Amino acid sequence: MTTETATDVFETHRPVLLGVAYRMLGRVADAEDVVQEAWLRWSGADRGDVREPRGYLVRITTRLAIDRLRQIKARGETYVGPWLPEPYVTDFGDTVPDTAERAVLADSVSLAVLVVLESLSPLERAVFVLREAFGFPYADIAAMLDRGEAAVRQLAGRARKHVEEGRPRYEVDPAQRRDLTERFLAAAADGDLEGLMELLAPDVRLVGDSGGKSRAPLRVLRTADKVGRFLVGAARKSAPDFSVRHVELNGGPAVLFLSGDKPDTVFQLDVADGRVQAVYIIRNPDKLRSLAAE
Numbered sequence: 001m002t003t004e005t006a007t008d009v010f011e012t013h014r015p016v017l018l019g020v021a022y023r024m025l026g027r028v029a030d031a032e033d034v035v036q037e038a039w040l041r042w043s044g045a046d047r048g049d050v051r052e053p054r055g056y057l058v059r060i061t062t063r064l065a066i067d068r069l070r071q072i073k074a075r076g077e078t079y080v081g082p083w084l085p086e087p088y089v090t091d092f093g094d095t096v097p098d099t100a101e102r103a104v105l106a107d108s109v110s111l112a113v114l115v116v117l118e119s120l121s122p123l124e125r126a127v128f129v130l131r132e133a134f135g136f137p138y139a140d141i142a143a144m145l146d147r148g149e150a151a152v153r154q155l156a157g158r159a160r161k162h163v164e165e166g167r168p169r170y171e172v173d174p175a176q177r178r179d180l181t182e183r184f185l186a187a188a189a190d191g192d193l194e195g196l197m198e199l200l201a202p203d204v205r206l207v208g209d210s211g212g213k214s215r216a217p218l219r220v221l222r223t224a225d226k227v228g229r230f231l232v233g234a235a236r237k238s239a240p241d242f243s244v245r246h247v248e249l250n251g252g253p254a255v256l257f258l259s260g261d262k263p264d265t266v267f268q269l270d271v272a273d274g275r276v277q278a279v280y281i282i283r284n285p286d287k288l289r290s291l292a293a294e
Helices: 003-025 028-044 053-075 099-108 111-117 122-133 138-145 149-166 174-189 193-199 224-236 285-291
Strands: 200-209 242-249 252-259 262-272 275-282
Touching: 003 028, 003 053, 003 122, 028 053, 028 285, 053 122, 053 138, 099 122, 111 122, 111 149, 111 262, 122 138, 122 149, 138 149, 174 193, 174 224, 174 242, 174 252, 174 262, 193 200, 193 224, 200 224, 242 262, 262 285
Parallel strands: 200 275
Antiparallel strands: 242 252, 252 262, 262 275
């Protein structure tokens, strides 16, 4: 395999590698670093015996991501306020034509699922991502992780049970979410608390992630009344130079607020039964850098 061919092969599989690394780490910059390290190892490896480049590259990437995740957990970093994953642009385009497969990929990268994955061990997280998001056979995952297949099945079962217990049941219909998002933003911008309350589920949650570096609630807000009043108040205080851009993030429609040309806030809703069940607001500037060019 020539150097040029090796580069082409790697670039073909880069989206999958980035998808694995991001789901493992929940951080775009860390995922990109892991994929870059995977490239260095791939470019310097003896590729003569590599029969299945995709599996080989996913194995390298997964192991690097596990190491990075263990380092992060070992540092025991404290985070100010609620934590949400870094927003991740997902535009599957024509690369994932099958509706069912597209739904699985979107769900596995959603904010709600990634928050639950954060509580898994690195190995559980790796097995869950490889099996549930990308459909790798247990035997292949066992080989990637140097574990027995029976042990991998046990890890998968524990991880799946934990995720199912912790994952809220939300709808993933993008058209409904987009429509509700637009109505929601219009009501908040108009200060229409009554109209906003009609869109909120009684037990709605608002999770604001600022990392202590911007203004956002330092605790999760619960109930329609508290969430509605907070949003109406925040809309009144918003900067006059804000512009709005509709984007697809983490498998669903979202809104990016810009102050001038600078990303300021990411806003996304989770919806079920025609009502807003969760509101996610990301304002940590460190997590918005990757959206500057979007």
